[in-house]
Amino acid sequence: MPAPIKKAHQLNYNRFLKFHPNANGDNGRPVFIDPELIIRFMELINVDDEQDRNLAREITEKLKAIAGGATSDSNLNNASQHRDYFVRQNVYVTYSILQASPSNRGSGVYITDLERAVKDEKQGGPGLYKATFDTRSGDDWRPAETTNTVMTTALGAIGALEPTSGAETSVRASANAFGSYLITKDMRRLQNEYSLFYTPAYVIDHYGTWIGAEQKTGKEKGSPQALAKLLQNTENSFWAPTDNRYCWYVFGQGAKQLLAALQHYRAQQKYPLGRHHEFVFVDPKVPMGELKSALHHVGIDLTPDMIKLDNTSLSSKMHVIADGQATYQSFHRNSRQESQLNKAITAAKDQYSKRTQDVYFVDIVKGLQTALNGGWI
Amino acid sequence: MPQPTLTQEQKRQLLLDADRFYWETFAHKPLNVFDLGQWLLSFPGEITQARDSQPWRYANYKIDINDLDTCPKYSDSNNIRELWNNDSQEIMWLLGRDSWGCHVHADGFALITGACRVGITVSRFQNIEGVSDLHNSEQLTTAIYSQLAQYGKRHGYRPILSSDCFTKKTAGHEWSVVRSRSNLNEPDYIAATALDYRTAVTASFAVGSAWYEGEDIPPEIEEKYLASFWDFLAQINLAAMPAEGATPGTIERTAPGAATKAKPETSGW
Numbered sequence: 001m002p003a004p005i006k007k008a009h010q011l012n013y014n015r016f017l018k019f020h021p022n023a024n025g026d027n028g029r030p031v032f033i034d035p036e037l038i039i040r041f042m043e044l045i046n047v048d049d050e051q052d053r054n055l056a057r058e059i060t061e062k063l064k065a066i067a068g069g070a071t072s073d074s075n076l077n078n079a080s081q082h083r084d085y086f087v088r089q090n091v092y093v094t095y096s097i098l099q100a101s102p103s104n105r106g107s108g109v110y111i112t113d114l115e116r117a118v119k120d121e122k123q124g125g126p127g128l129y130k131a132t133f134d135t136r137s138g139d140d141w142r143p144a145e146t147t148n149t150v151m152t153t154a155l156g157a158i159g160a161l162e163p164t165s166g167a168e169t170s171v172r173a174s175a176n177a178f179g180s181y182l183i184t185k186d187m188r189r190l191q192n193e194y195s196l197f198y199t200p201a202y203v204i205d206h207y208g209t210w211i212g213a214e215q216k217t218g219k220e221k222g223s224p225q226a227l228a229k230l231l232q233n234t235e236n237s238f239w240a241p242t243d244n245r246y247c248w249y250v251f252g253q254g255a256k257q258l259l260a261a262l263q264h265y266r267a268q269q270k271y272p273l274g275r276h277h278e279f280v281f282v283d284p285k286v287p288m289g290e291l292k293s294a295l296h297h298v299g300i301d302l303t304p305d306m307i308k309l310d311n312t313s314l315s316s317k318m319h320v321i322a323d324g325q326a327t328y329q330s331f332h333r334n335s336r337q338e339s340q341l342n343k344a345i346t347a348a349k350d351q352y353s354k355r356t357q358d359v360y361f362v363d364i365v366k367g368l369q370t371a372l373n374g375g376w377i
Numbered sequence: 378m379p380q381p382t383l384t385q386e387q388k389r390q391l392l393l394d395a396d397r398f399y400w401e402t403f404a405h406k407p408l409n410v411f412d413l414g415q416w417l418l419s420f421p422g423e424i425t426q427a428r429d430s431q432p433w434r435y436a437n438y439k440i441d442i443n444d445l446d447t448c449p450k451y452s453d454s455n456n457i458r459e460l461w462n463n464d465s466q467e468i469m470w471l472l473g474r475d476s477w478g479c480h481v482h483a484d485g486f487a488l489i490t491g492a493c494r495v496g497i498t499v500s501r502f503q504n505i506e507g508v509s510d511l512h513n514s515e516q517l518t519t520a521i522y523s524q525l526a527q528y529g530k531r532h533g534y535r536p537i538l539s540s541d542c543f544t545k546k547t548a549g550h551e552w553s554v555v556r557s558r559s560n561l562n563e564p565d566y567i568a569a570t571a572l573d574y575r576t577a578v579t580a581s582f583a584v585g586s587a588w589y590e591g592e593d594i595p596p597e598i599e600e601k602y603l604a605s606f607w608d609f610l611a612q613i614n615l616a617a618m619p620a621e622g623a624t625p626g627t628i629e630r631t632a633p634g635a636a637t638k639a640k641p642e643t644s645g646w
Contacts, residue, residue: 092487116486134531135452135460137469138496138581142532144560170492170585173476180434183453
């Protein structure tokens with residue numbers, strides 16, 4: 001655990017490093033960062049994850065241009081201190097905007113703290129909902145939790161909306177987004193309601209709160225097992241041949257959840273799923289080959305018309321669904337590496353501190369990570 | 378670094394102990410300017426993305442509150458699902474929606490709580506018994522109360538009590554406010570301020586994931602969420618005559634000292 005962060009006015013800003021070559025003051029404000037934050041920075045981001053890697057860019061772009069504005073909270077006790085929330089990585093950045101003085105490296109933005117965000121999970125969590133159309137100024141689709149064990153609507157949606165810059169995802173926001181998609185694409189079958197299998201991922205920061213473990217047990221309402229059970233019960237509920245058909249729209253990484261569910265289905269079910277079910281994949285974020293084979297095993301052929309690529313804003317907002325197993329494994333890999341990481345960083349910091357101040361913080365991090373990656377795998 | 382694993386009890390205590398919640402600074406979100414005919418309405422929020430994905434639902438930046446032809450009538454592009462007709466009690470020009478999260482800061486981390494959503498409309502209220510002039514704040518309250526109550530009845534909301542109706546003054550506007558509690562136990566509010574005898578600006582506010590399942594949200598917690606709504610309402614600006622040179626649309630805002638991009642930049646690292 002890094003030492004407690006000092007008050008802004010107690011810091012020695014002269015020892016701060018330039019953060020990134022793109023924020024060196026040529027355009028916009030220069031951005032500096034406390035070198036003590038190297039460890040925390042490396043803990044907060046996972047180099048294998050592109051979203052995480054983008055943190056450096058996002059910090060650079062946001063702070064050099066609009067620091068102190070945009071989404072930042074201002075410190076009531078210190079007018080120069082601000083905080084910004086980088087929602088994708090779940091990181092809070094605290095910084096001061098300073099004018100040039102002998103105690104700093106010139107006018108600019110000084111990052112003094114990085115914090116991780118912890119999501120507080122309350123109600124409206126993963127599980128099966130029925131969304132009903134009813135217009136109000138804040139919402140069009142109203143989700144209600146349901147304990148139905150079979151499908152009661154012709155259409156279903158699997159997935160969750162990604163958090164926006166300011167707000168976390170919620171079942172209502174997802175119900176609205178998917179509902180508006182279905183209105184445009186499948187009005188005829190939509191009627192006034194659809195089923196929503198809501199499967200959000202919360203913090204995908206390897207040390208933060210993560211929901212994979214609970215979904216993994218299969219007890220959770222939003223687990224692949226629960227989805228498999230729903231598909232299975234629906235298929236089994238027909239005693240006589242019928243032409244009832246159910247169509248699931250699988251949004252973004254919701255396809256991962258479905259893939260896992262299909263494996264459970266296949267293990268436990270005697271009927272092919274294709275008898276009464278069909279699927280449409282909206283920007284599926286899984287390997288197509290894997291999807292094709294999984295569907296084939298339950299009696300469905302994946303055809304090109306089942307895949308819709310949608311370049312509207314909706315698709316770019318699709319959230320990474322917590323793949324229980326993958327998240328779980330990377331979590332453990334990271335904690336095992338922790339002490340090794342600390343040692344390497346301490347050594348590297350000594351080495352870098354002897355160099356010129358004009359070295360960029362991200363270059364240090366990059367160098368460290370390259371060095372560490374060698375030893376990790 | 379050990380991860381901040383908090384028990385539910387610890388989280389609950391953090392939220393209860395916090396002096397206030399924090400949220401985004403609305404003053405620096407994009408400013409959305411609407412020409413309503415006799416009025417110029419502006420409010421902050423990132424509404425453009427949602428508008429792009431649902432072009433058939435949202436009103437234009439320039440509307441006329443006396444011309445229902447400027448109000449979208451169908452929710453789908455094939456003109457099947459009707460949003461209002463002459464018998465409707467509320468006809469809404471939906472201007473935009475936005476959302477934000479609240480958070481509290483603790484030792485070395487920040488706890489995110491709640492998913493706050495607002496929707497802004499210009500609404501014409503008609504066919505409501507006892508409502509003939511919205512300038513009368515009691516009638517305005519009756520109008521929004523009746524709409525929220527009907528909506529709530531269809532969706533299993535708790536009944537609204539008379540103590541759930543009140544007024545709130547922000548930045549020169551007086552808002553009639555009605556509060557309710559959704560089927561998911563979320564706080565759900567509508568606030569309205571009159572434009573003319575039958576038209577009002579409304580702002581709805583709901584907080585998802587506000588408090589723990591199966592429990593009533595403590596009043597002090599609800600107040601902390603609500604503070605962000607009052608802050609938002611205070612940023613809604615209404616000018617009686619369109620200001621000279623004002624252009625409807627969304628204006629991106631940056632703080633003083635903002636830079637213009639000088640050259641393309643390499644991304645990532």
